[in-house]
Amino acid sequence: MIEDLSKVRAVVTGAGQGIGAAIARGLAEAGARVVVADLNEDNARDVAAAIGERARYAKVDVRNRESVKAAIGVAVHAFGGLDAMFNNAGIAQVRPFLSITEDDFHTVIDVNAMGVMIGMQEAIKQMLAQGTGGSIVNTASIAGKQGYEPLGHYCASKFAVVALTQTAARAFGKDKIRVNAICPGVVDTNMWKTIDQGFRDNKLSTGVDEAFERFAAGAVLGRASRPDDMVGVACFLASSGSAFMTGQSLMTDGGMVFV
Numbered sequence: 613m614i615e616d617l618s619k620v621r622a623v624v625t626g627a628g629q630g631i632g633a634a635i636a637r638g639l640a641e642a643g644a645r646v647v648v649a650d651l652n653e654d655n656a657r658d659v660a661a662a663i664g665e666r667a668r669y670a671k672v673d674v675r676n677r678e679s680v681k682a683a684i685g686v687a688v689h690a691f692g693g694l695d696a697m698f699n700n701a702g703i704a705q706v707r708p709f710l711s712i713t714e715d716d717f718h719t720v721i722d723v724n725a726m727g728v729m730i731g732m733q734e735a736i737k738q739m740l741a742q743g744t745g746g747s748i749v750n751t752a753s754i755a756g757k758q759g760y761e762p763l764g765h766y767c768a769s770k771f772a773v774v775a776l777t778q779t780a781a782r783a784f785g786k787d788k789i790r791v792n793a794i795c796p797g798v799v800d801t802n803m804w805k806t807i808d809q810g811f812r813d814n815k816l817s818t819g820v821d822e823a824f825e826r827f828a829a830g831a832v833l834g835r836a837s838r839p840d841d842m843v844g845v846a847c848f849l850a851s852s853g854s855a856f857m858t859g860q861s862l863m864t865d866g867g868m869v870f871v
């Protein structure tokens with residue numbers, strides 16, 4: 613059973629589709645009020661509209677501090693504050709190791725690592741100003757625990773998310789701000805469509821979904837993940853049930869990586 617989250621005011625980035633949309637819907641179903649934030653404003657608006665009165669939406673580019681501040685401002689204005697920040701937005705690129713360019717590296721790191729850092733900083737500032745504590749949940753990955761070819765710079769960005777999670781947890785525990793991460797494995801979203809296409813473009817697979825299925829076969833629970841598989845743990849990390857947990861990166865991968 614998921615705890616009642618009606619006291620929780622949340623922002624979820626990358627919530628226009630995929631894992632973020634599922635987390636936003638799940639939080640709202642548990643009673644939370646949620647800002648659906650995404651670079652794709654139309655998608656954010658649609659997800660928020662489908663949730664209904666507990667949701668607002670914001671166009672956000674997680675690389676841009678002012679835009680992140682504005683998304684948090686929507687929660688403060690509409691709901692009176694911020695209790696949970698889900699830094700979930702991310703992108704992936706498939707590049708065989710020797711072909712990762714400096715531009716590729718910056719592109720992925722800027723969204724996945726710098727964007728998470730900015731989201732954490734702005735959420736922490738808001739929570740410190742409120743004096744209420746709070747919960748920050750970053751979306752890392754199995755790629756934050758293991759290196760996978762041909763995803764070297766993506767993996768680097770996700771290791772960075774784990775590092776930022778641990779660092780902020782140590783820094784702000786005294787302020788009752790908890791910082792944790794989730795580590796999905798192979799989730800059936802548009803991101804994996806991009807990755808699967810990238811494998812084919814680089815002649816690392818031939819059939820549609822071949823790479824997806826090959827990776828998903830590594831889950832001992834015997835299937836690929838769906839976005840809804842992330843909802844229970846996301847709600848748990850926003851709830852008082854996880855009140856004595858911080859600095860953790862929880863494997864939510866169906867048993868792909870054991871740490």
Ligand SMILES: NC(=O)c1ccc[n+]([C@@H]2O[C@H](COP(=O)([O-])OP(=O)(O)OC[C@H]3O[C@@H](n4cnc5c(N)ncnc54)[C@H](O)[C@@H]3O)[C@@H](O)[C@H]2O)c1
Pocket residue numbers: 625626627628629630631632649650651652655672673674675700701702703704723727751752753754795796797798799800801802803804
């Ligand atoms: N799909 C997987 O198998 C998988 C596995 C592990 C981790 N993850 C991580 O989960 C998170 C969500 O992935 P997903 O599979 O739902 O992907 P997705 O591509 O379906 O959704 C990502 C969302 O992030 C948004 N976004 C991209 N750049 C942004 C930016 N600069 N600012 C704001 N929003 C931006 C996109 O518009 C999109 O709505 C990502 O951090 C991803 O790295 C995914």
